[in-house]
Amino acid sequence: MAEDEKKKIVLNKNDFSEWYNDVVEISGLCDKRYPIKGMNVWTPYGWKVMQFIDQIIRRECDDTDHGEVNFPLLIPKTEFQKEADHIKGFDSEVYWVTHGGLNELDVPLLLRPTSETAMYPMFSLWVRSHNDLPLKTYQIVNTFRYETKMTRAFIRVREIHFFEAHTCHASFEDAEKQIIEDCAIMDKVASELCIPYMLVKRPDWDKFAGAVYTIGVDTLMPSRRTLQLGSIHQYKENFSRPYDIKYEGSDKEFHYCHQTTYGMSERLVGAVVGVHGDDKGIILPPKLAPIQFVIIPILAKGKTEMVSEASKELLEELKGYGFRVKLDDRDVRPGSKHYDWELKGVPIRVEIGPRDIEKGSIVFKRRDLSTKAFIDRKDLKAECDKALEEVKDELKRRAEEILDDGIRDVDSLDDGVKLLKEWDGIIRTRWCGEMDCAREMEKSLDKTFLGFPLDTNGTGDLQKEDGNCMVCGRPTDTVVYLSRSY
């Protein structure tokens, strides 16, 4: 977008939806003008942010002995159809390749919406004996959904930058341990993104096509709508049977594998934008920032050269410490520079002027709090580390506040309806397990049944709490969340 067009846009996060749609584009994360709806262009700044997230995910997967693979994009219809529930879930959502050149293909091919049906025919060749297990793989690839709902950058798109881990195990117990490991990976990734999250087991009617159960990883956007950041699935033998993924156990018998998957996507970028940003633009957590420090020379008459020299020295010193730094020595007024880097969410602006140089100090301006601090040049490395750490902590603190403020516990339908007249967010309550009561909740509260929140102690256990079903009043200890979600 041209500079003059950008500056006409006034960002106001109170109108979250419009703010989000504007800020993703004017901060330089993506360009939505590609001639296919829901397929956006990753511009260099946004693509770098995505790649830093990918690096974090890769690091965590490599540390837990996952092997990175890369499977073909196209899947033959014949393979896709082997698992009946799965195809039912995706039938109306996939893109079909029917022609190669001028020829009609004998077997139509589909663009992967996710890669179970691409990978599992190969897993069936790869897994022979119990020595081949666990098989832990992942890939980071483009996937496709023919979305009919309204699209939104990073959040609901038709070409999705996608992470998917697929594992095979000898037993259900081993597969369950994998799911605990997946949750631990999620925790590390979310920590770098400064995004708090909930683990919420989906109700049966909302689980992934083919899964035994699904755990959603949800966060809350400032619009008070939940956003699913990722999902973890227990398949048991649901795919290994139709795809014939068997191993010879130490008992010399053949057994079907137990399988799990774990998916995350570019929605992580959407969450970072939505949760942290403000009326000045996006705010990037230090680990994701393509530019962590931007140096702005404060020029004064007769001292231009001195400041310019000192700025370059500072740039080299910061680079030498391994920080990502940019020196903005453009010939434009300081206000314009501030606007640009605030918009792009650079965590720390470094100002250096003649008086700073004389005093041996520089100024750090924090993007998150807008506070200024004088920094002694002698302690530069330590001060930089500290400043980035403080930004990270502050972003986390605020984001946790958004989430905490966004959940209210309610005992009865009446209380819920009353509350929602003056407040919006996630309703926490209890449910007896009857479908009629679930439907009544959804209808009366005008929210959907998000599912059953897990304890945050890393055990994978569901939250339990004695009480009564919100609708029928029967005693139950099953805690449920309802929300509006993206």
Added chain:
Amino acid sequence: MAEDEKKKIVLNKNDFSEWYNDVVEISGLCDKRYPIKGMNVWTPYGWKVMQFIDQIIRRECDDTDHGEVNFPLLIPKTEFQKEADHIKGFDSEVYWVTHGGLNELDVPLLLRPTSETAMYPMFSLWVRSHNDLPLKTYQIVNTFRYETKMTRAFIRVREIHFFEAHTCHASFEDAEKQIIEDCAIMDKVASELCIPYMLVKRPDWDKFAGAVYTIGVDTLMPSRRTLQLGSIHQYKENFSRPYDIKYEGSDKEFHYCHQTTYGMSERLVGAVVGVHGDDKGIILPPKLAPIQFVIIPILAKGKTEMVSEASKELLEELKGYGFRVKLDDRDVRPGSKHYDWELKGVPIRVEIGPRDIEKGSIVFKRRDLSTKAFIDRKDLKAECDKALEEVKDELKRRAEEILDDGIRDVDSLDDGVKLLKEWDGIIRTRWCGEMDCAREMEKSLDKTFLGFPLDTNGTGDLQKEDGNCMVCGRPTDTVVYLSRSY
């Protein structure tokens, strides 16, 4: 592939084609059993090698101020058709998406064979004034060709892991400078891969669809067939006119941009496999090796624990220096370990036994030369650096020998035909410029016209040499290459 099946395969590089097809799979680079012909699975080892190559390319592009972007895979037929020559070149080679879910799409979409027609509608929005130029972008993505020829892993596939740089310039001269820069990037990439190459300007009838001219980057495989590793294209205004990519010059007039592109692909992996490998397996240049050093403990009775401890210490020390190292402490006989790591091309095998520990030394076994050397533990870091450097130099030296031995200068058709009865390779000769003579060369020598070799002095100038056309004998200084190519 299962271990027992692998070991049945005898590698013999004299039968290059079979050797290649076997070695890519049993060394663990890819799996060709995916149910679509020409679409292979990248297994973790191969994908790591590809990613190291991608990293080298990214480093070079970032250092030359290219921005990395990521464009949608799908291109509307309407955009694709804007440049007439281009679509003619690809018409019969693209995959068509005709349906989204159960609906037929209004406008069919194609899977990018390359991204001119995806990018240029956006470039037309991005480029406004001369201040926006040069625009230098690249992406590393999957591209697709509906190949009808025989496929071969990494060399001729239907889903291609592809690098493509696209640039816009204010003038033809600037665009020409870009092409010189592209050649310099190629040189750095090839150096890390230890692959020598030729820059060969293609004849007009073999240039890229839509290009003004094309420079092919070719290497020679031990089969004496050339392999195009990359290509660099000068478009002038051929695309900027139909896609309306204009800038306002300092003269306040609008001008069409001059454009260039530069492509490389997973063929780089194919070249590394083909050029360096031997009857024991592949040999990886140090920069591409997922494992640079593999430690094999030599166990002896009563000293098992000592050796095991020392091996672990060595592992940690080498990791600490930043090397990629693996300790193979499997309970299998040494011969089996040697077989595995030679097959996978690990540059250096490190052996450590009780006597080595006593003497404070270890043994380096080089994969390329099979030589052994005793290394003083005290100089470990320096010795490791040196050993990797030596492997790199030796791989380069050998590869250059293959290329040098594979080109012969010939003056006349008769000499050429005679030579080819006892020798095969690239024929270097002179050509008058007449199509009839070119056709006659191709027919008599049973080779194709590769093109006009460039001087290797980085100027982009063609090699010139006084002589006579090989066919008609007319005087000419135009040097040409003919070869069989992949």
